[in-house]
Amino acid sequence: MMNIDSADLELLVNQGEKSISDEINFLKDRYSIPAEVGKAEYLLPDYVNSITRVTWLGYKLDPMPKRYQSEIFQDSKQYGRPYWYIYDTLGIRKISLFPIPNQSLPVVPDPWGGLGIARGAICEFWRISDNVNFTLPHYSRRQLLRYYLAQKTYQREGRGNKMSLWKYYSARWAIEKARFSDFLDSVNTRPRGIVVPQGSYGRTLPHDPMLPIDRFGTSE
Amino acid sequence: MNRGELRSIIKATLALKGIETGYYQNSEIDNHIQDAYDYTIANSLCHIKFSPNINWLSYENYYDFKSLGIQDYIGTVGIFNNNDNLWLRDNVPARLFDGLRIDWELWIGNPQFWSPHSLRHIAIAPRFNVAVGTLRCLYYAEAPALNSDSDGFVIAPDQQDLLEWRALGTLLEEAEESQKALTYMNDFEDKFVLFQDRCRAFARSDAIKRVGESIPR
Numbered sequence: 001m002m003n004i005d006s007a008d009l010e011l012l013v014n015q016g017e018k019s020i021s022d023e024i025n026f027l028k029d030r031y032s033i034p035a036e037v038g039k040a041e042y043l044l045p046d047y048v049n050s051i052t053r054v055t056w057l058g059y060k061l062d063p064m065p066k067r068y069q070s071e072i073f074q075d076s077k078q079y080g081r082p083y084w085y086i087y088d089t090l091g092i093r094k095i096s097l098f099p100i101p102n103q104s105l106p107v108v109p110d111p112w113g114g115l116g117i118a119r120g121a122i123c124e125f126w127r128i129s130d131n132v133n134f135t136l137p138h139y140s141r142r143q144l145l146r147y148y149l150a151q152k153t154y155q156r157e158g159r160g161n162k163m164s165l166w167k168y169y170s171a172r173w174a175i176e177k178a179r180f181s182d183f184l185d186s187v188n189t190r191p192r193g194i195v196v197p198q199g200s201y202g203r204t205l206p207h208d209p210m211l212p213i214d215r216f217g218t219s220e
Numbered sequence: 221m222n223r224g225e226l227r228s229i230i231k232a233t234l235a236l237k238g239i240e241t242g243y244y245q246n247s248e249i250d251n252h253i254q255d256a257y258d259y260t261i262a263n264s265l266c267h268i269k270f271s272p273n274i275n276w277l278s279y280e281n282y283y284d285f286k287s288l289g290i291q292d293y294i295g296t297v298g299i300f301n302n303n304d305n306l307w308l309r310d311n312v313p314a315r316l317f318d319g320l321r322i323d324w325e326l327w328i329g330n331p332q333f334w335s336p337h338s339l340r341h342i343a344i345a346p347r348f349n350v351a352v353g354t355l356r357c358l359y360y361a362e363a364p365a366l367n368s369d370s371d372g373f374v375i376a377p378d379q380q381d382l383l384e385w386r387a388l389g390t391l392l393e394e395a396e397e398s399q400k401a402l403t404y405m406n407d408f409e410d411k412f413v414l415f416q417d418r419c420r421a422f423a424r425s426d427a428i429k430r431v432g433e434s435i436p437r
Contacts, residue, residue: 026338026339027338027339028337028338028339028340028341052315055325058323058325058326059322059323059326060318060322060323112280112281112282112341113279113280114278114279114280114281114325114326114347115279117281117325117326118325118326137262137294137339138258139258139259139261139262139294139362139363140258140259140262142255143255143258143259146390150393162396164398165396165398168398168402169398172393172405175409179263182263183262183263184339186265186295186420187265187294187295187336187339187360188295188336188337188338188339189313189336190313190336191310191311191312191313191335191336192296192297192298192310192336193310193311194297194298194310195298195307195308195309195310195311196309196310196311
């Protein structure tokens with residue numbers, strides 16, 4: 001039998017949920033950045049795993065490595081409306097807006113709503129589970145976490161340690177994680193392409209403008 | 221087959237595998253059947269439903285259908301706009317909405333595009349400033365809850381042994397009979413992949429003949 005009490009059980013279940021949300025991105029959240037005039041760097045919450053989008057008053061900011069900024073803009077300190085955010089060499093969970101904001105923006109209460117998006121600076125990201133509001137979907141939760149729980153329990157030193165069972169459950173945990181990842185890919189990531197065929201993104205977007213060839217030479 | 225019949229089959233097989241009658245209560249077996257049912261339906265995406273009319277929202281690009289009342293929602297298949305009787309376009313992923321407009325979250329108009337965004341939200345562009353009318357959502361649904369022994373399963377009859385094998389596998393695992401469980405789990409895995417394929421590419425044999433068309437998966 002498993003060597004485990006209810007406190008351990010809760011701890012391991014929470015740990016398993018955090019572990020899988022760290023490994024596979026499936027929980028998206030948003031944070032309203034409290035932008036201040038003249039302040040470039042902002043610290044993001046510690047549950048941020050991977051940034052997916054940053055907007056300033058609804059306009060997307062592009063990610064830029066620090067090295068590109070140094071090469072292109074030298075040491076200049078520009079102030080104005082940010083067009084980029086720098087995400088590396090700043091220390092963990094920090095981003096820097098560039099140009100440095102010349103406008104303060106409020107923390108908006110609903111970073112998902114259109115009004116909040118239009119009024120604030122929003123950072124969207126994959127996050128780590130908090131085991132309360134951001135959890136595995138209930139139709140997968142029990143099935144996945146039972147394998148994490150079992151492999152951790154049978155691995156423990158002392159009474160209840162069974163390496164053969166630990167091996168079995170480790171393999172099952174890997175299989176279930178892969179299937180969950182496949183499920184997310186089907187449901188969460190891929191456009192359906194049922195109404196309009198997949199792979200026709202190009203036909204949706206307007207063409208690049210072209211200069212008149214007779215006056216400006218050849219153009220592609 | 222219904223839940224009561226499946227439980228009888230499972231109990232008989234457990235007895236054959238050396239698990240004493242009474243080791244598992246009926247309610248425990250029912251829980252494992254429900255888990256197997258939830259798992260099979262969610263991962264095969266075989267259960268598709270049409271929502272009732274839902275009001276379009278003002279100032280919203282991101283729709284959380286669960287909070288809008290679809291309790292068994294897993295993911296969206298399509299969005300039908302009742303205002304103009306058209307399906308929203310579904311070929312552009314949300315990360316490429318920026319290619320439509322860099323400020324697409326500020327884009328106002330009659331919704332034209334939708335894309336999966338996360339487990340909680342789908343993204344819609346453009347959005348209404350003042351919403352009018354309704355939409356209907358075609359969606360992947362969760363497995364219905366099994367409340368009585370006479371409840372059946374929304375899975376093709378020839379595939380219902382998937383539930384038996386998965387439930388038997390997890391029950392045997394719980395009894396620390398991992399080798400016996402592995403047999404059922406392997407049977408489940410082999411057949412489940414085929415079932416998944418059947419659900420996702422139902423018309424492939426016919427659709428493959430249409431040169432140039434991609435086949436929705």
